[in-house]
Amino acid sequence: MAVVFRESSNFKKIRTEIEDYLYNSVYSIEVDHERALRSVELFIEATERCFSTLETMYQTPSEKDLGEKSFPLKNGRYRIFYYVRAINSSDFEITLLDIDDNRQSNLDRFPSHLITFDDDSH
Numbered sequence: 441m442a443v444v445f446r447e448s449s450n451f452k453k454i455r456t457e458i459e460d461y462l463y464n465s466v467y468s469i470e471v472d473h474e475r476a477l478r479s480v481e482l483f484i485e486a487t488e489r490c491f492s493t494l495e496t497m498y499q500t501p502s503e504k505d506l507g508e509k510s511f512p513l514k515n516g517r518y519r520i521f522y523y524v525r526a527i528n529s530s531d532f533e534i535t536l537l538d539i540d541d542n543r544q545s546n547l548d549r550f551p552s553h554l555i556t557f558d559d560d561s562h
Contacts, residue, residue, distance in 0.1 A: 442531045443495045451536040
């Protein structure tokens with residue numbers, strides 16, 4: 441039994457954008473190349489663990505396991521969207537379609553710069 445992974449061009453593009461965003465945002469705060477690189481490495485390690493988990497999950501998927509699915513990463517910060525297809529009775533293909541950074545996606549709804557204040561008039 442084999443699980444074959446394929447990355448769509450969209451997945452590759454978004455993954456690179458997330459890696460660039462992580463590096464640049466950490467570097468702009470820390471001004472430390474090593475810490476910025478480490479943030480990208482942690483993201484890559486999380487995606488690799490996801491792939492290992494998916495490979496284990498889909499060793500013998502049933503009919504209900506086929507089709508478009510998603511899987512969270514890094515405590516739900518990211519979500520990978522993928523498509524599972526049976527190649528034959530024992531081999532499966534997982535096409536990685538997209539990856540979403542929930543924090544970036546929700547910035548327009550939940551800005552990180554919301555103004556808060558303490559009311560000391562009581």
